[in-house]
Amino acid sequence: MTTQAVANPINAERTVYRACNLCEAICGLEIKLQGSTITSIRGDQADPFSRGHICPKAIALKDIHEDPDRLRTPLIRDGETWRAVGWDEAFDLVAVALADIIKRHGNNAIGLYAGNPNVHNFGHLLNLPYIAKLIGSRNIFSASSVDQMPQQLVSYWMFGHQFLIPIPDIDHTDYFLILGANPIASNGSMMTVPDVAKRLKAVQMRGGKVVVIDPRRTETAAVASQHHFIRPGSDAALLAALINTLREESLFRLPDTGRLNGLDAALDALKALSPERVAAFTGIDAVAIRQIARDFAAANAAVAYGRMGTATQAFGATNQWLIYLLNLVTGNLDRVGGVLPTSPLLPITGPGTRAGGHGRWHSRVRQLPETNGELPVAVLAEEMLTPGDDQIRALVTTAGNPVLSTPNGRQLDAAISQLSFMASVDIYINETTRHANVILPPTSALNHDHYDSVFNALAVRNVTRVNEAIWQRPENERYDWEIFAAIGTRLAVLLCRDYKTPPTVRQVVTLAAARHSAGSYDAIAAETHGIDLGPLLPSLYQRLQTADGRIDCAPAALIGDVPRLESAISSAISNANTPAGDAFLLIGRRHVRSNNSWMHNSHRLVKGKPRHQLLMHPDDMSLRGLSDGQSVIVTSRVGAVQLLIASSADMMRGVVSVPHGFGHQLPGVRQALASQLAGVSANDLTDEMAVDAVSANAVLNGVPVRVESAASKAS
Numbered sequence: 001m002t003t004q005a006v007a008n009p010i011n012a013e014r015t016v017y018r019a020c021n022l023c024e025a026i027c028g029l030e031i032k033l034q035g036s037t038i039t040s041i042r043g044d045q046a047d048p049f050s051r052g053h054i055c056p057k058a059i060a061l062k063d064i065h066e067d068p069d070r071l072r073t074p075l076i077r078d079g080e081t082w083r084a085v086g087w088d089e090a091f092d093l094v095a096v097a098l099a100d101i102i103k104r105h106g107n108n109a110i111g112l113y114a115g116n117p118n119v120h121n122f123g124h125l126l127n128l129p130y131i132a133k134l135i136g137s138r139n140i141f142s143a144s145s146v147d148q149m150p151q152q153l154v155s156y157w158m159f160g161h162q163f164l165i166p167i168p169d170i171d172h173t174d175y176f177l178i179l180g181a182n183p184i185a186s187n188g189s190m191m192t193v194p195d196v197a198k199r200l201k202a203v204q205m206r207g208g209k210v211v212v213i214d215p216r217r218t219e220t221a222a223v224a225s226q227h228h229f230i231r232p233g234s235d236a237a238l239l240a241a242l243i244n245t246l247r248e249e250s251l252f253r254l255p256d257t258g259r260l261n262g263l264d265a266a267l268d269a270l271k272a273l274s275p276e277r278v279a280a281f282t283g284i285d286a287v288a289i290r291q292i293a294r295d296f297a298a299a300n301a302a303v304a305y306g307r308m309g310t311a312t313q314a315f316g317a318t319n320q321w322l323i324y325l326l327n328l329v330t331g332n333l334d335r336v337g338g339v340l341p342t343s344p345l346l347p348i349t350g351p352g353t354r355a356g357g358h359g360r361w362h363s364r365v366r367q368l369p370e371t372n373g374e375l376p377v378a379v380l381a382e383e384m385l386t387p388g389d390d391q392i393r394a395l396v397t398t399a400g401n402p403v404l405s406t407p408n409g410r411q412l413d414a415a416i417s418q419l420s421f422m423a424s425v426d427i428y429i430n431e432t433t434r435h436a437n438v439i440l441p442p443t444s445a446l447n448h449d450h451y452d453s454v455f456n457a458l459a460v461r462n463v464t465r466v467n468e469a470i471w472q473r474p475e476n477e478r479y480d481w482e483i484f485a486a487i488g489t490r491l492a493v494l495l496c497r498d499y500k501t502p503p504t505v506r507q508v509v510t511l512a513a514a515r516h517s518a519g520s521y522d523a524i525a526a527e528t529h530g531i532d533l534g535p536l537l538p539s540l541y542q543r544l545q546t547a548d549g550r551i552d553c554a555p556a557a558l559i560g561d562v563p564r565l566e567s568a569i570s571s572a573i574s575n576a577n578t579p580a581g582d583a584f585l586l587i588g589r590r591h592v593r594s595n596n597s598w599m600h601n602s603h604r605l606v607k608g609k610p611r612h613q614l615l616m617h618p619d620d621m622s623l624r625g626l627s628d629g630q631s632v633i634v635t636s637r638v639g640a641v642q643l644l645i646a647s648s649a650d651m652m653r654g655v656v657s658v659p660h661g662f663g664h665q666l667p668g669v670r671q672a673l674a675s676q677l678a679g680v681s682a683n684d685l686t687d688e689m690a691v692d693a694v695s696a697n698a699v700l701n702g703v704p705v706r707v708e709s710a711a712s713k714a715s
């Protein structure tokens with residue numbers, strides 16, 4: 001086996017290889033070291049999957065590892081000051097406080113929020129369900145309900161498992177229809193695709209097309225074969241019109257309909273949504289819609305794919321349903337060059353995995369349904385603020401910053417500040433963890449082994465790799481799974497409950513490797529550049545986990561959502577002649593140097609041109625007398641922010657954009673560089689009451705706002 005990890009770094013130079021854990025693309029890195037210092041980070045040319053590609057964020061691994069603001073020891077807050085304590089004192093305090101609240105108010109008095117980096121750390125991922133089970137609360141939340149939960153929900157309904165997710169076969173497709181996604185900036189999402197720019201270019205080089213549908217001419221749209229602006233929140237109407245065009249023009253290429261339930265019912269429910277009916281609503285004319293449908297059908301193999309822009313909006317689940325249906329009726333579901341599931345070394349579907357669920361319990365205040373074991377994070381603040389039985393009185397956060405990343409962040413900030421107790425497993429004192437009574441910082445990711453259980457399973461090829469820790473953890477630091485185990489063990493004693501110790505990453509991968517031709521854990525680890533296990537192959541129909549082994553094309557909740565879509569279209573058309581005035585629809589945007597809220601303390605990632613401004617089309621600006629660089633007030637139902645405006649011809653008329661994850665100037669945040677960054681939190685504008693009616697996912701795109709000059713507002 002390889003032994004990259006060293007206990008006591010010596011001054012010798014060495015080179016190690018490792019998958020980047022910062023985003024979903026899992027690029028291979030070549031990291032050069034001198035003792036305990038990283039001297040360079042480059043793309044690993046020998047990684048068969050990422051082929052030497054990296055983005056600028058990879059270099060930030062050094063910054064994060066060496067960041068003086070990264071916490072190394074537990075902190076206890078005394079008022080506005082923090083006191084470093086030993087691990088046992090911190091563990092005891094957390095366990096006693098949680099046990100006390102559970103004994104007095106019940107399990108549901110504890111809220112648990114897991115942020116996005118959780119899914120990039122298998123050790124963390126293995127441990128979290130165990131501590132959640134021990135606590136036994138229904139108030140479990142994660143970043144999934146401000147992200148991809150509609151995709152998991154629709155996969156559960158249609159295919160019988162939340163993670164039976166067909167992945168775009170980008171390397172073999174001839175037509176790539178991208179809605180509300182910007183893989184050139186994000187490097188792919190729910191589609192692990194390192195080196196995406198070259199892969200998109202290759203689609204075009206082999207005569208195919210990349211077509212982007214987005215209210216902004218994004219970095220991906222800029223290199224696409226076609227781009228169509230679309231009104232935020234109207235993708236479902238476009239998708240329905242594409243399906244109707246194909247049906248009307250007999251362009252379906254249906255699979256064996258013996259494996260389908262409810263296809264006619266689904267198609268009949270959608271039939272009123274013709275291209276002509278939806279054109280004004282979507283902003284895409286009927287001729288263009290029909291042409292997209294014909295091109296999609298004419299391609300030998302085609303992919304329809306949607307992401308944040310389609311998931312975090314008013315029709316998140318319906319969008320995903322229609323994306324799956326569009327792929328299905330054109331014969332591109334479970335087809336090479338279409339979309340098809342991975343066959344990962346470590347399966348996350350099939351026997352022994354959690355298929356999912358929906359509506360098994362509801363939130364206390366607003367009665368919104370759980371999905372796959374968690375409640376929508378849009379209800380987190382009200383569950384803290386509304387008195388009564390099962391009110392959340394204590395919060396545990398791990399690897400998350402919901403004050404910046406969930407809707408109506410100011411309300412959540414206020415709600416958290418009045419809790420009886422809060423503990424955070426986090427490496428920073430950020431906008432959320434500044435309220436914690438105790439912060440328990442896990443080690444740097446470079447100090448632990450890395451196996452990517454999630455993103456190997458969402459990749460555009462079947463790949464696997466184990467990378468061992470670069471350095472063993474310092475004596476006085478703790479892995480996150482050690483933190484969970486220590487708290488879990490103590491809490492179990494205090495509550496007289498069982499706490500089963502989770503398996504280790506090595507144990508789980510060893511078991512998976514033994515069942516797979518890849519051999520053993522050590523054999524995989526020896527291949528430090530990663531192992532290519534081959535292209536995606538059709539297997540969805542054989543792996544369906546629905547009760548009758550067929551695809552459910554017409555889940556009742558989605559059929560039931562069509563009238564809401566029709567009424568949104570009618571309402572938009574009847575309001576079409578109303579002067580827009582200062583009203584806009586707000587969308588987010590992604591930048592390649594940023595990833596949610598937590599990479600703004602790296603000099604390398606924040607330098608350069610400012611990226612926080614409100615983008616608006618120049619014609620919209622001149623109509624309102626606004627000029628580039630001016631300060632404006634943006635107001636939504638929940639609040640107002642002041643920021644600079646930047647003219648951008650890449651914006652659709654009537655739409656403005658603010659990136660999320662900014663707004664680090666709150667008192668008590670201990671991230672020196674981030675705190676100096678200009679920019680406001682987009683989630684001070686997003687509305688916790690606006691959720692997708694089906695999935696209860698947060699609506700972060702298509703938020704109604706007003707934009708006014710700050711000077712004229714003040715006068």
Ligand code: SF4
Nearest residue numbers: 020023026027055058
């Ligand atoms: S694209 Fe993602 S995985 Fe690849 S180097 Fe950048 S942050 Fe890391």
